[in-house]
Structure formats: structure tokens, C-alpha cells
Amino acid sequence: MEFRLVVLILLVLTMGVAAEYIRPPPRKMIHFPWKPKPSSYPQQVHISLAGDKHMRISWITSDKHAPSIVEYGTSPRNYSFKAQGESTSYSYLLYSSGLIHQTVIGPLEHGTLYFYRCGGKGTELQLKTPPSQFPVTFAVAGDLGQTGWTKSTLDHIDQCRYDVHLLPGDLSYADYIQHRWDTFGELVQPLASARPWMVTQGNHEKENVPLIIDSFRSYNSRWKMPYEESGSSSNLYYSFDVAGVHVIMLGSYTDYDQYSDQYSWLKSDLSMVDRERTPWLLALFHAPWYNSNEAHQGEGDDMMAAMEPLLHAASVDVIFAGHVHAYERSKRVYNGKVDHCGAVHITIGDGGNGEGLARKYLDPQPDWSVFREASFGHGEFKVLNSTHAFWSWHRNDDDEPVKSDEIWITSLLGSGCVAAKSHELRKILLEP
């Protein structure tokens, strides 16, 4: 009897210990050894979607006269196609960037592996174009930075079979020290040169110096997104289609009120969305609207007041944000309350940056908040068909990715909300 009691007590103690997640300590900035390369050697290669069946290839050379050409084809070392692009550079106080090349290639076949080489030199790289139809998978991680935890997050994303990476702001944490943009470019190249990385700006991209340097100089020069292809006049907001998903990237740090260019563009973009062709509608921006962490409380409120009615009328399915260095998922919500036609809000600013985690939460947990945890990690959003998608969040549990939150999400098209709200959307779109 006594023996059984001891075993029972031990079992309860063991279960208690196993249930509590012991969060590992922060990791340091990664230091990159200086490896000199020929000045015309392509570095920091990353790719992004650039309109239907096209991809933008970006890279940097130290040589200010290196050509902006990309050779590509569907078999190794056999480049049937060649595209000519353009280049730019920028200066930032005493720093002068290398030559930043941007070359659009295509038309490309969907769901196809391409082999390519930048500038007629360097190593051959591979990229895979997204599929034309469901299923399609997005990897999602914001606030990356360049620490040991960033490396861990990137390694986990690399293990996932994804088609497109979505990044809701705060990329390099260069924070005015420009060569950190270069080390970040090198750190992400293995992933960002193989799958399109679609990013929007965070507060760490601003880097303005009053009267001398405008906001986003480095970000806009290095991470050109398909804004022209989506009818926008600013690299800070744009949209794109992947398979049956329309993705809207918004700017938390540029004007968003109803008289702003961003708001007019958003109305115009939403007026062209065809839910027969793209049943799923996603939006991303940096500062979250639904956040029960003590960090950055209320910072998204003004943008939410300006834009939430429009996004709600348009039946946006899921909204991803960053900024708060933790993970949180909401129920479908609108105007601060649970609403079956509202968006699911997911804060995923836990990519691994050096500022550490945001550990304090408001108590009690709001009704709309389902899951919240201060750990580094990444998310995977797998859209299976026009009505069902599977979301999972993977915590960096030491060096293993551990699935810690998961849920099936049904589309607002499938639940009838898109049809029910079409009149309301038309009314807002017609407002001057």
C-alpha cells in the first residue's frame, strides 16, 4: 500500500514537472566571420513574387559595375532564359551600400523548380515557384533579428515544406548600423533565395534621422516588394495572389486614415478581389490590433479604428501581426468582441530577435484571446481548399520545433459571411 502511494506521488510530481515548460535563456547576436569574396560575387540573394508568374531576384555586389542579369532554367547548369534588371545603391551617413540588383524573371511555370545564377557569376541557386491551386503553405515569422534564436527559427522553417514566407515586419534589427542589413541578408539567403519572402515594414525598419535621412531608406532599397505590380505607389503597402489566396500587406508606419493614399489603395485593391478565384483573404501588418500582452499595449489602436471596419466588411479571414515578442491567437473577432464574421488575429513577433521575449500578460485573459505564450517560434498556415486551412505554431523548444498550438480554420466564404457582407462592403467602397 505504502509502495503504491509513493509511486502515485512520484507520478504526480513527474507529470507536474513535464507539464511546465522551462523557457531557455536568451541567445546572443550571431557574429559573422569576415569572408572576403570577389567584388562582383552575388551576395544576400533573396526572391519575392512580382506579379502573375514572375519573381523578383535581389542581390548585392561590392562591384559598382557588376551586371544585373539573371540566367535561369529548369535543369542544372542549363540556362535557357536570361533577364536584365536594374540596380541602385544608397548612402547612410558614413556608410555606402554595395550595388543592389533587382531583376524580374518570368513568365515561370507554377510549382516548378528553377536553377538560376545572378550576375553571370557565383554559385547556382535553386528556387521553387508556388503552386497555381490549393494546397498552398505559408511559413510565418516576424521580428526575426539575427541571434542564435533567429538561426533556430530559420532552421525549423527550413524543415517545413512551405511555398511562401510571410514576414509581418522587423527584419534585421540593424537599428541604424547599416552593415547589420548586410549580415542579415547573408543569414537569410539560404531560405530567402529558395522561396519567395514577402515582407512588410516594422518600426525597426524606419531608421530615420530628422532633416537628413528619410524613414525606410535602407528597407526600401534592399527589400523591394511588388507594389507597382499591385497598383500601389509605395513599397510600404501592396498585395499579391498565391494559389487561391489574396494577401494584403499593410503599413503600420505610414498614413492609414481614410484620407490617406494607403486607405484609397486598400479600397481599390479590395474592389478587385474575386472570392471565386481567391476564396481566402489574408492581411499582415506590424503593430497588432488584438494584443493582451503588456508590451506595446494600444499601439495598433489608431490603425484599427481607421481600417478595421473596411477589412471586416471585406471578410478578411486571418490577420497576422508582429511587434510583440510573443505568440497570441484570437477567436474570430471584430470591434473588440467575438464575432463569427470577424478575422482570426495572430500575433507572431517571436522570430528570435535580441530584445528578448515579452513575458507579461494582462489579467484576466480577454474573452477573444484563445492562446498566448511568450516563446520564440514560427507558424505554418496550410490552406487545403476553399473552405479549410490548418494553422500551427511551433515553439523553439531548445533546438527542436515543438507544435504548441494548432487549429483548423474555416473560411468566411464557406461560412456565408462573404455573401452576407457584400452589400456592406459595396457601400464602404463607394464612399468618397
Ligand SMILES: [Fe+2]
Ligand atoms: Fe516592432
